[in-house]
Amino acid sequence: MKEEYPLVEAKKLKKYFRETSLLGKVIKTTKAVDDVSFSIGRREKFCIVGESGSGKTTLARILAGLLDYDEGELFLDGERYKDLLEKDRKGFRRKVQIIFQDPYSSINPRKSVREFLERPLKLHGISFSRSDLLNILESVGLSPAEEIMNRMPWELSGGQRQRLFIARAISLNPELLIADEPVSMLDVTVRAQILSLMNRLYEDRGMSIVLISHDMLTVNVFCDRVAVMYLGKFVEIGKARDVYSSPIHPYSELLVKSTLKPDPGIRGKVDLPEKEELGSIPAVGCRFQPRCIYSVQRCALEEPILREVSQGRSVACHVKGVSRS
Amino acid sequence: MSDPILRIENLSLSYLVGDTKFRALKSVSMSVPRGSVVALVGESGSGKTTLIRSIMRVLPKQAVIEEGKIYFEGKDLLSLNEEDMLKIRGKKISMVFQDPISHLNPVMSVKEQLIESIELHRGLKGKEAENEALRLLSLMRLKDPQRVLNLFPHQLSGGMAQRVLIAMALASNPSLLIADEPTSALDPTVQIRILSLLKEIHENENLTILLITHDLSVVAYIADFVYVIYGGRIMEYGDVHRIFGRPLHPYTKDLLLSLSGRSFSEPKKSGTLLEDACPFAPRCPQAIEACFKQFPKYVNLNGGVVACHSVNVGRDDT
Incomplete structure (x- = not known):
């Protein structure tokens, strides 16, 4: 480990998807990731x-090395992603693993649990014994491991499948685990179990975790730091606790206020800080401006950039959180 | 009603x-x-x-x-x-x-x-x-x-x-x-x-x-x-304020707890249960022997109605 670098560093990362006509003329550009910069520390739980x-x-797919970025730079341990993937794709895979949202469609239905687990170990030339496999299964709460190991995917529930994915991901001892909405397709009690499993593995193994979510409550419960993303841009980054308790960017505020509180005593009329008529994404100016109730003239003319408003807290807004300087 | x-x-x-x-x-x-x-x-x-x-x-x-x-x-x-x-x-x-x-x-x-x-x-x-x-x-x-x-x-x-x-x-x-x-x-x-x-x-x-939902925060927002x-x-069933304020059944408690990202129940296990057993028993941290044999009767308790052996015998210590 090269401690002087953050585990992951992204500088002005861009990924545009272009729809082209038959003759190759670009007819529509989707700016999926647009000029995003951030870093993820070691042993950090970072949420998007x-x-x-x-x-x-x-x-998430770019961070997992599954998708190329167009512009900007991305570093893992101080080395460029593009170089790492070119030179030593396998080595990269051992360091970075990903878990997907849908545990039903991302599993080969014709391979048993055992084959599913063995595959990465074989590919990476790691020697293992039967008891190693059993240990991995036990460590993610799949028991009785002996029996589960010989099952086929259709014999597993959604929660068990997600545990199996986690088992496979951690069997390579990655430094970075990316989890793309790992619980949104699961039942609530199972969600909690999977999140606490991830938390336990994090404590035991000290890897960094990137959790992708749409749910502020999950973020607040699980993460150290959060980046709020809107139409390809980070609009706010900060400690998860701070962003949840006192969001600064109007979009963060909207997300927090939309989170249902599990208390029948406080259900009132919703008073969301949002304009309901949604226009199209503006070509210039702030992307959130058509939905923003705080917007001023400047928002339609000039795109706000992410600026630090206090230690470790950055916001991209012309109106809210304008720094003292 | x-x-x-x-x-x-x-x-x-x-x-x-x-x-x-x-x-x-x-x-x-x-x-x-x-x-x-x-x-x-x-x-x-x-x-x-x-x-x-x-x-x-x-x-x-x-x-x-x-x-x-x-x-x-x-x-x-x-x-x-x-x-x-x-x-x-x-x-x-x-x-x-x-x-x-x-x-x-x-x-x-x-x-x-x-x-x-x-x-x-x-x-x-x-x-x-x-x-x-x-x-x-x-x-x-x-x-x-x-x-x-x-x-x-x-x-x-x-x-x-x-x-x-x-x-x-x-x-x-x-x-x-x-x-x-x-x-x-x-x-x-x-x-x-x-x-x-x-x-x-x-x-x-x-x-x-x-x-119909699995999400209690949706329930809290709209249901009576x-x-x-x-x-x-x-x-278990009852008034929404009672369910959230004083849940009786371990499963209800677990559902409420899971809203804050935690859970005390065991992961679902495979295996067959007696037809009359309480279906939650294999996951329940409070399960007693009776739970695997006989589904409990519904009882009125603290303004709610619940079917749970461990609540009935006053073992409810959470």
Whole structure:
């Protein structure tokens, strides 16, 4: 480990998807990740939160090395992703693992649990014994491991499948585990179990975790730091606790206020800080401006950039959280 | 609870696959008072969907109703013939589903689908039907209903599609709306708007709603009365404030705890249970021997009704 570098560092990362006509003319550009910079420390639980279409899954796939970025730079342990993937893709895979949202469609239905677990170990030439496999299964709460090992995927529930994915991911001892909405397709009690499992593995193994989520409550419970993403941009970064308790960016505020509170005593009329008529994404200015109730003239003309407003807290807004300087 | 619009009595149902019987519901009784919002809370496999299907009489043919009655406005739904059932299904009882886009016809415009429903159930024609469609869409707080009317399902966002689906459900002037996970496929900012819309319709139109969900925070937002179902059995029921303030059943407590990202129950284990056992017993940290043998009786306790051995014998020490 090269301690002088953060585990992951992204500088002005961009990924655009272009729809082209038959003749190759670009007819539509989707800016899925647009000029995003951040770093993730060692032993950090970092969350990226946003709604569908915010670009959070694209970013997760880039971080996992599954998708190339167009511009900017991305470093793992101080080395460029592009170099790492070119030179030693396998080595990269041992360091970075990903878990997907849908444990039903991301598993090969014709391979048993045992084959599913063995595959990465064999590919990476790691020697293992039967009891190693059993230990891995036990460590993610899949028991009786002996019996589960010979099962086929359809014999597992959603929660068990997600545990199996986690088992496979951690069997390589990764430094970074990326979890793309790992619990959103699961039942609530199972969600809690999976999150506490991830938390326990984090405590035991000291890896960094990137959790992608749309749910502020999950973020607040699980993460150290959070980045709020809106249409390809980070609009706020800060400690999860702080952002949840006192969001600064109007979009963060909207997300927090939309989170249902599990208390029938306080259900009132919703008073969301949002304009309901949604226009199209503006070509210039702030992307959130059509939904923003605080917007001023400047928001339609000039795109705000992410600026530090206090120690470890950055916000991209012309109106809210304007720094003292 | 006086004048329930829907009353289910002692419903037991199994699915017969070959010679094997899979129990889906066991002695389920519940009651939905007119003008209330009742929530049925449970996770996948708990029997929620089977229960709605029994009410709507759209069970697959492997399903066998072993005993029980379902009364809707005094009529026993299970003994109605198909012709009479048609007057209730989709008309007196409407439904809203989890995934709105897939419940709309992709090759018909919103206008055609909405007007079809209005013509069928209300007997309105032409301009009158169109005006009613517009009125329903503006009731859904859709901006520019005229424009939405001419859109096709693929042009709608998830939230818009759900609003259109609710409008279609209301087109028949139903007396009961069954909402099956109406917001769990939506973004949180959209979810809260759809819920507040449902609440508004419930209050303004005095519409009775049976809400099916696994999410207690949705329940807290909108429901008056709660039934908690697990493994085909009702575990606990009561007033929403009591359920959240003083939950009795370990499963209810676990559901509440999981909202803060924690859980004390064991992961689901495979293996067979005695038919009479409490279905939650293998996951329950408070399970005693009796739980694996006999399903507990419902008891009144602290203003709630619960079926749990460990609560009965006062072992409730959490």
